Amino acid sequence: MAPSDLIHGDPETTRDAIMQATYQALCEHGYAELTIQRIGDEFTKSKSLLYHHYDGKDELLLEFLETMIDRFENEFQEDTHEAPRARLDGILDYGLAATLDEERAEFTRTMGELRAQAAHDDRYHQRVARLDESFRDHVAAVIRDGVAADAFAAVDPEQVADFVLVVLNGARLQRVTGGTEGDMNAAREEMRHYVRCRLEADE
Protein backbone atom coordinates (compact mmCIF):
# COMPACT_ATOMS: atom_id res chain seq x y z
CA MET A 1 0.00 0.00 0.00
CA ALA A 2 3.08 2.20 0.23
CA PRO A 3 2.74 4.61 -2.69
CA SER A 4 6.19 3.54 -3.75
CA ASP A 5 6.11 5.37 -7.08
CA LEU A 6 6.44 8.59 -5.11
CA ILE A 7 9.14 7.27 -2.85
CA HIS A 8 11.35 5.39 -5.25
CA GLY A 9 10.11 6.18 -8.76
CA ASP A 10 11.22 8.88 -11.14
CA PRO A 11 9.55 12.05 -9.83
CA GLU A 12 7.16 13.63 -12.35
CA THR A 13 7.07 17.12 -10.91
CA THR A 14 9.37 19.33 -8.86
CA ARG A 15 7.03 18.91 -5.93
CA ASP A 16 7.33 15.12 -6.23
CA ALA A 17 11.11 15.48 -6.31
CA ILE A 18 10.98 17.59 -3.14
CA MET A 19 8.74 15.03 -1.43
CA GLN A 20 11.14 12.27 -2.44
CA ALA A 21 14.10 14.18 -1.03
CA THR A 22 12.14 14.77 2.20
CA TYR A 23 11.43 11.08 2.55
CA GLN A 24 15.02 10.05 1.80
CA ALA A 25 16.46 12.54 4.26
CA LEU A 26 14.00 11.43 6.96
CA CYS A 27 14.95 7.76 6.41
CA GLU A 28 18.61 8.61 6.62
CA HIS A 29 18.71 10.99 9.58
CA GLY A 30 15.53 10.35 11.56
CA TYR A 31 13.20 13.12 12.69
CA ALA A 32 15.32 14.57 15.50
CA GLU A 33 18.43 15.00 13.33
CA LEU A 34 16.58 16.14 10.22
CA THR A 35 17.13 19.68 8.91
CA ILE A 36 15.94 21.44 5.79
CA GLN A 37 19.61 21.52 4.72
CA ARG A 38 19.78 17.74 4.90
CA ILE A 39 16.63 17.54 2.79
CA GLY A 40 18.38 19.91 0.37
CA ASP A 41 21.31 17.49 0.21
CA GLU A 42 18.97 14.80 -1.17
CA PHE A 43 17.41 17.21 -3.66
CA THR A 44 18.99 17.06 -7.09
CA LYS A 45 17.50 20.27 -8.46
CA SER A 46 18.19 23.85 -7.40
CA LYS A 47 18.25 24.07 -3.63
CA SER A 48 17.08 27.70 -3.68
CA LEU A 49 13.79 26.35 -5.05
CA LEU A 50 13.45 24.30 -1.89
CA TYR A 51 14.50 27.01 0.55
CA HIS A 52 12.35 29.55 -1.23
CA HIS A 53 9.14 27.55 -0.83
CA TYR A 54 9.52 25.97 2.60
CA ASP A 55 10.31 27.48 5.97
CA GLY A 56 11.54 24.39 7.73
CA LYS A 57 11.55 20.64 7.98
CA ASP A 58 8.10 20.42 9.57
CA GLU A 59 6.47 22.23 6.69
CA LEU A 60 8.02 19.71 4.32
CA LEU A 61 7.12 16.73 6.47
CA LEU A 62 3.52 17.88 6.88
CA GLU A 63 3.24 18.25 3.13
CA PHE A 64 4.76 14.81 2.77
CA LEU A 65 1.99 13.44 5.00
CA GLU A 66 -0.65 15.29 2.94
CA THR A 67 0.77 13.71 -0.20
CA MET A 68 0.64 10.27 1.38
CA ILE A 69 -3.02 10.81 2.36
CA ASP A 70 -3.89 11.77 -1.24
CA ARG A 71 -2.04 8.79 -2.65
CA PHE A 72 -3.68 6.35 -0.24
CA GLU A 73 -7.09 7.74 -1.06
CA ASN A 74 -6.52 7.35 -4.77
CA GLU A 75 -5.20 3.85 -4.31
CA PHE A 76 -8.22 2.82 -2.23
CA GLN A 77 -10.60 4.00 -4.93
CA GLU A 78 -9.11 1.58 -7.41
CA ASP A 79 -9.65 -1.44 -5.22
CA THR A 80 -13.32 -2.21 -5.93
CA HIS A 81 -13.31 -4.95 -8.53
CA GLU A 82 -12.71 -7.81 -6.09
CA ALA A 83 -15.23 -9.44 -3.74
CA PRO A 84 -15.50 -7.86 -0.25
CA ARG A 85 -14.03 -10.89 1.50
CA ALA A 86 -11.01 -10.95 -0.82
CA ARG A 87 -10.55 -7.20 -0.31
CA LEU A 88 -10.69 -7.57 3.47
CA ASP A 89 -8.26 -10.50 3.37
CA GLY A 90 -5.96 -8.41 1.22
CA ILE A 91 -5.99 -5.60 3.80
CA LEU A 92 -5.30 -8.00 6.68
CA ASP A 93 -2.63 -9.97 4.81
CA TYR A 94 -0.88 -6.72 3.95
CA GLY A 95 -1.13 -5.19 7.41
CA LEU A 96 -0.22 -8.36 9.28
CA ALA A 97 2.39 -9.78 6.89
CA ALA A 98 4.92 -11.89 8.81
CA THR A 99 7.91 -10.11 7.33
CA LEU A 100 8.43 -6.93 5.34
CA ASP A 101 10.88 -6.37 2.53
CA GLU A 102 13.52 -3.74 3.27
CA GLU A 103 11.68 -0.99 1.36
CA ARG A 104 8.45 -1.48 3.27
CA ALA A 105 10.24 -1.94 6.60
CA GLU A 106 11.91 1.41 6.04
CA PHE A 107 8.61 3.02 5.09
CA THR A 108 6.96 1.63 8.24
CA ARG A 109 9.80 2.91 10.47
CA THR A 110 9.74 6.30 8.80
CA MET A 111 5.98 6.76 8.97
CA GLY A 112 6.20 5.59 12.59
CA GLU A 113 8.55 8.48 13.29
CA LEU A 114 6.10 10.97 11.80
CA ARG A 115 3.24 9.31 13.67
CA ALA A 116 5.17 9.75 16.93
CA GLN A 117 5.21 13.53 16.40
CA ALA A 118 1.41 13.48 16.63
CA ALA A 119 1.72 12.91 20.38
CA HIS A 120 2.83 16.46 21.01
CA ASP A 121 2.28 18.43 17.80
CA ASP A 122 -1.26 19.19 16.74
CA ARG A 123 -0.34 19.66 13.06
CA TYR A 124 0.96 16.09 12.89
CA HIS A 125 -1.97 14.90 14.95
CA GLN A 126 -4.42 16.28 12.39
CA ARG A 127 -2.67 14.57 9.47
CA VAL A 128 -2.24 11.25 11.24
CA ALA A 129 -5.90 11.36 12.28
CA ARG A 130 -6.88 11.98 8.63
CA LEU A 131 -4.64 9.16 7.43
CA ASP A 132 -6.29 6.81 9.94
CA GLU A 133 -9.70 8.12 8.99
CA SER A 134 -9.19 7.53 5.32
CA PHE A 135 -8.02 3.98 6.02
CA ARG A 136 -10.99 3.42 8.36
CA ASP A 137 -13.43 4.72 5.75
CA HIS A 138 -11.93 2.37 3.22
CA VAL A 139 -12.32 -0.68 5.48
CA ALA A 140 -15.86 0.37 6.43
CA ALA A 141 -16.78 0.59 2.73
CA VAL A 142 -15.48 -2.94 2.15
CA ILE A 143 -17.48 -4.26 5.12
CA ARG A 144 -20.58 -2.34 4.01
CA ASP A 145 -20.31 -3.86 0.51
CA GLY A 146 -19.98 -7.29 2.08
CA VAL A 147 -23.02 -6.81 4.31
CA ALA A 148 -25.05 -5.50 1.36
CA ALA A 149 -24.03 -8.52 -0.73
CA ASP A 150 -24.84 -10.92 2.15
CA ALA A 151 -21.22 -12.02 2.14
CA PHE A 152 -20.87 -10.77 5.72
CA ALA A 153 -23.19 -10.92 8.69
CA ALA A 154 -25.12 -7.76 9.61
CA VAL A 155 -22.31 -6.12 11.57
CA ASP A 156 -21.74 -2.41 12.14
CA PRO A 157 -19.24 -1.55 9.35
CA GLU A 158 -17.78 1.48 11.18
CA GLN A 159 -17.26 -0.46 14.37
CA VAL A 160 -15.51 -3.34 12.61
CA ALA A 161 -13.40 -0.83 10.68
CA ASP A 162 -12.36 0.90 13.92
CA PHE A 163 -11.27 -2.45 15.27
CA VAL A 164 -9.30 -3.36 12.14
CA LEU A 165 -7.55 0.01 12.38
CA VAL A 166 -6.61 -0.62 16.03
CA VAL A 167 -5.25 -4.08 15.17
CA LEU A 168 -3.24 -2.83 12.20
CA ASN A 169 -1.87 0.12 14.14
CA GLY A 170 -0.87 -2.31 16.88
CA ALA A 171 0.96 -4.43 14.32
CA ARG A 172 2.64 -1.32 12.95
CA LEU A 173 3.81 -0.21 16.40
CA GLN A 174 5.01 -3.66 17.32
CA ARG A 175 7.02 -4.09 14.15
CA VAL A 176 8.88 -0.91 14.98
CA THR A 177 9.32 -1.33 18.74
CA GLY A 178 10.02 -4.90 19.65
CA GLY A 179 7.75 -7.24 17.77
CA THR A 180 8.70 -10.56 16.24
CA GLU A 181 7.58 -12.52 13.21
CA GLY A 182 5.66 -14.75 15.64
CA ASP A 183 3.54 -11.82 16.88
CA MET A 184 2.38 -11.07 13.35
CA ASN A 185 1.58 -14.69 12.54
CA ALA A 186 -0.37 -15.01 15.76
CA ALA A 187 -2.26 -11.77 15.16
CA ARG A 188 -3.05 -12.84 11.59
CA GLU A 189 -4.27 -16.22 12.75
CA GLU A 190 -6.50 -14.76 15.46
CA MET A 191 -7.89 -12.17 13.03
CA ARG A 192 -8.80 -15.10 10.78
CA HIS A 193 -10.80 -16.58 13.65
CA TYR A 194 -12.39 -13.20 14.30
CA VAL A 195 -13.39 -12.75 10.66
CA ARG A 196 -14.71 -16.28 10.50
CA CYS A 197 -16.90 -16.12 13.57
CA ARG A 198 -17.81 -12.44 13.50
CA LEU A 199 -18.27 -11.71 9.80
CA GLU A 200 -19.10 -15.03 8.22
CA ALA A 201 -21.88 -16.09 10.56
CA ASP A 202 -24.54 -14.45 12.64
CA GLU A 203 -23.86 -15.11 16.28
Added chain:
Amino acid sequence: MAPSDLIHGDPETTRDAIMQATYQALCEHGYAELTIQRIGDEFTKSKSLLYHHYDGKDELLLEFLETMIDRFENEFQEDTHEAPRARLDGILDYGLAATLDEERAEFTRTMGELRAQAAHDDRYHQRVARLDESFRDHVAAVIRDGVAADAFAAVDPEQVADFVLVVLNGARLQRVTGGTEGDMNAAREEMRHYVRCRLEADE
Protein backbone atom coordinates in the same frame (compact mmCIF):
# COMPACT_ATOMS: atom_id res chain seq x y z
CA MET B 1 -1.74 -0.85 35.79
CA ALA B 2 0.48 2.21 35.95
CA PRO B 3 2.65 1.63 38.99
CA SER B 4 1.54 5.01 40.22
CA ASP B 5 3.10 4.67 43.65
CA LEU B 6 6.47 5.09 41.95
CA ILE B 7 5.32 7.98 39.80
CA HIS B 8 3.28 10.03 42.22
CA GLY B 9 3.80 8.53 45.68
CA ASP B 10 6.33 9.42 48.32
CA PRO B 11 9.58 7.81 47.12
CA GLU B 12 10.95 5.22 49.54
CA THR B 13 14.54 5.20 48.39
CA THR B 14 16.91 7.63 46.69
CA ARG B 15 16.69 5.50 43.57
CA ASP B 16 12.88 5.83 43.59
CA ALA B 17 13.27 9.59 43.98
CA ILE B 18 15.61 9.65 40.97
CA MET B 19 13.17 7.59 38.92
CA GLN B 20 10.35 9.93 39.90
CA ALA B 21 12.37 12.98 38.85
CA THR B 22 13.20 11.24 35.55
CA TYR B 23 9.53 10.60 34.86
CA GLN B 24 8.47 14.14 35.81
CA ALA B 25 11.14 15.73 33.64
CA LEU B 26 10.22 13.49 30.70
CA CYS B 27 6.53 14.43 31.05
CA GLU B 28 7.41 18.08 31.17
CA HIS B 29 10.01 18.36 28.41
CA GLY B 30 9.49 15.34 26.16
CA TYR B 31 12.34 13.07 25.06
CA ALA B 32 14.00 15.38 22.54
CA GLU B 33 14.29 18.31 24.94
CA LEU B 34 15.18 16.23 27.98
CA THR B 35 18.61 16.65 29.58
CA ILE B 36 20.14 15.21 32.75
CA GLN B 37 20.16 18.80 34.09
CA ARG B 38 16.41 19.02 33.64
CA ILE B 39 16.03 15.74 35.50
CA GLY B 40 18.23 17.28 38.20
CA ASP B 41 15.81 20.22 38.40
CA GLU B 42 13.02 17.82 39.39
CA PHE B 43 15.21 16.05 41.93
CA THR B 44 14.81 17.37 45.45
CA LYS B 45 17.91 15.75 46.94
CA SER B 46 21.57 16.47 46.20
CA LYS B 47 22.05 16.82 42.46
CA SER B 48 25.66 15.61 42.71
CA LEU B 49 24.21 12.24 43.73
CA LEU B 50 22.40 12.16 40.41
CA TYR B 51 25.28 13.36 38.25
CA HIS B 52 27.68 11.04 40.07
CA HIS B 53 25.70 7.91 39.28
CA TYR B 54 24.38 8.54 35.78
CA ASP B 55 26.15 9.56 32.61
CA GLY B 56 23.20 10.96 30.73
CA LYS B 57 19.47 11.01 30.19
CA ASP B 58 19.37 7.70 28.34
CA GLU B 59 20.96 5.85 31.22
CA LEU B 60 18.27 7.24 33.51
CA LEU B 61 15.44 6.53 31.07
CA LEU B 62 16.60 2.97 30.48
CA GLU B 63 16.70 2.40 34.22
CA PHE B 64 13.24 3.93 34.45
CA LEU B 65 12.03 1.34 31.92
CA GLU B 66 13.70 -1.46 33.91
CA THR B 67 11.91 -0.26 37.02
CA MET B 68 8.59 -0.24 35.17
CA ILE B 69 9.18 -3.83 33.98
CA ASP B 70 9.88 -4.97 37.57
CA ARG B 71 6.79 -3.20 38.88
CA PHE B 72 4.54 -4.63 36.19
CA GLU B 73 5.85 -8.12 36.84
CA ASN B 74 5.18 -7.80 40.55
CA GLU B 75 1.72 -6.43 39.92
CA PHE B 76 0.86 -9.28 37.54
CA GLN B 77 1.82 -11.87 40.15
CA GLU B 78 -0.78 -10.53 42.56
CA ASP B 79 -3.63 -10.91 40.11
CA THR B 80 -4.47 -14.61 40.48
CA HIS B 81 -7.40 -14.78 42.86
CA GLU B 82 -10.08 -13.99 40.27
CA ALA B 83 -11.52 -16.31 37.62
CA PRO B 84 -9.68 -16.34 34.24
CA ARG B 85 -12.57 -14.71 32.38
CA ALA B 86 -12.78 -11.86 34.92
CA ARG B 87 -9.02 -11.39 34.73
CA LEU B 88 -9.10 -11.25 30.93
CA ASP B 89 -12.03 -8.82 30.99
CA GLY B 90 -10.08 -6.70 33.46
CA ILE B 91 -7.09 -6.56 31.10
CA LEU B 92 -9.26 -5.64 28.11
CA ASP B 93 -11.37 -3.09 30.02
CA TYR B 94 -8.19 -1.45 31.26
CA GLY B 95 -6.39 -1.44 27.89
CA LEU B 96 -9.42 -0.37 25.87
CA ALA B 97 -11.01 2.08 28.34
CA ALA B 98 -12.94 4.76 26.45
CA THR B 99 -11.26 7.61 28.28
CA LEU B 100 -8.24 7.95 30.53
CA ASP B 101 -7.88 10.18 33.57
CA GLU B 102 -5.19 12.84 33.23
CA GLU B 103 -2.61 10.86 35.18
CA ARG B 104 -2.97 7.79 33.01
CA ALA B 105 -3.16 9.81 29.80
CA GLU B 106 0.15 11.42 30.71
CA PHE B 107 1.66 8.04 31.55
CA THR B 108 0.51 6.65 28.18
CA ARG B 109 1.95 9.62 26.27
CA THR B 110 5.22 9.41 28.17
CA MET B 111 5.68 5.67 27.76
CA GLY B 112 4.79 6.17 24.09
CA GLU B 113 7.72 8.53 23.77
CA LEU B 114 10.09 5.96 25.27
CA ARG B 115 8.56 3.27 23.07
CA ALA B 116 9.25 5.42 20.01
CA GLN B 117 12.97 5.38 20.83
CA ALA B 118 12.94 1.62 20.30
CA ALA B 119 12.65 2.21 16.56
CA HIS B 120 16.28 3.33 16.29
CA ASP B 121 17.97 2.51 19.60
CA ASP B 122 18.64 -1.10 20.45
CA ARG B 123 18.84 -0.45 24.19
CA TYR B 124 15.27 0.87 24.19
CA HIS B 125 14.22 -1.90 21.83
CA GLN B 126 15.39 -4.54 24.32
CA ARG B 127 13.48 -2.99 27.22
CA VAL B 128 10.29 -2.40 25.24
CA ALA B 129 10.47 -5.97 23.94
CA ARG B 130 10.81 -7.21 27.55
CA LEU B 131 7.92 -5.06 28.69
CA ASP B 132 5.75 -6.49 25.90
CA GLU B 133 6.98 -9.99 26.68
CA SER B 134 6.11 -9.74 30.32
CA PHE B 135 2.63 -8.50 29.44
CA ARG B 136 2.23 -11.26 26.86
CA ASP B 137 3.33 -13.93 29.37
CA HIS B 138 0.80 -12.59 31.82
CA VAL B 139 -2.07 -12.79 29.32
CA ALA B 140 -0.96 -16.25 28.18
CA ALA B 141 -1.02 -17.44 31.82
CA VAL B 142 -4.58 -16.15 32.22
CA ILE B 143 -5.69 -17.92 29.03
CA ARG B 144 -3.87 -21.10 30.04
CA ASP B 145 -5.63 -21.10 33.41
CA GLY B 146 -8.94 -20.61 31.62
CA VAL B 147 -8.31 -23.48 29.22
CA ALA B 148 -7.23 -25.75 32.10
CA ALA B 149 -10.39 -24.85 34.02
CA ASP B 150 -12.58 -25.43 30.92
CA ALA B 151 -13.66 -21.80 31.11
CA PHE B 152 -12.13 -21.20 27.68
CA ALA B 153 -12.06 -23.30 24.52
CA ALA B 154 -8.84 -25.18 23.71
CA VAL B 155 -7.05 -22.25 22.09
CA ASP B 156 -3.31 -21.66 21.86
CA PRO B 157 -2.68 -19.38 24.88
CA GLU B 158 0.48 -17.81 23.42
CA GLN B 159 -1.21 -17.04 20.12
CA VAL B 160 -4.20 -15.41 21.79
CA ALA B 161 -1.84 -13.46 24.06
CA ASP B 162 0.13 -12.21 21.05
CA PHE B 163 -3.09 -10.98 19.52
CA VAL B 164 -4.24 -9.25 22.71
CA LEU B 165 -0.85 -7.52 22.86
CA VAL B 166 -1.20 -6.30 19.26
CA VAL B 167 -4.71 -4.99 19.96
CA LEU B 168 -3.70 -3.21 23.16
CA ASN B 169 -0.60 -1.72 21.55
CA GLY B 170 -2.80 -0.49 18.72
CA ALA B 171 -5.12 1.16 21.23
CA ARG B 172 -2.11 2.71 22.96
CA LEU B 173 -0.74 4.11 19.70
CA GLN B 174 -4.11 5.41 18.62
CA ARG B 175 -4.76 7.19 21.89
CA VAL B 176 -1.52 9.07 21.44
CA THR B 177 -1.67 9.79 17.72
CA GLY B 178 -5.17 10.60 16.62
CA GLY B 179 -7.65 8.19 18.11
CA THR B 180 -11.06 9.06 19.44
CA GLU B 181 -13.25 7.74 22.23
CA GLY B 182 -15.28 6.03 19.54
CA ASP B 183 -12.29 3.97 18.35
CA MET B 184 -11.80 2.56 21.81
CA ASN B 185 -15.48 1.73 22.30
CA ALA B 186 -15.56 0.02 18.92
CA ALA B 187 -12.39 -1.94 19.61
CA ARG B 188 -13.69 -2.99 23.03
CA GLU B 189 -17.00 -4.08 21.53
CA GLU B 190 -15.34 -6.12 18.76
CA MET B 191 -12.95 -7.70 21.27
CA ARG B 192 -16.04 -8.77 23.23
CA HIS B 193 -17.30 -10.51 20.10
CA TYR B 194 -13.89 -12.08 19.60
CA VAL B 195 -13.72 -13.36 23.17
CA ARG B 196 -17.27 -14.66 22.95
CA CYS B 197 -16.87 -16.60 19.76
CA ARG B 198 -13.21 -17.57 20.06
CA LEU B 199 -12.76 -18.31 23.75
CA GLU B 200 -16.19 -19.22 25.00
CA ALA B 201 -17.07 -21.81 22.39
CA ASP B 202 -15.27 -24.34 20.25
CA GLU B 203 -15.67 -23.39 16.65
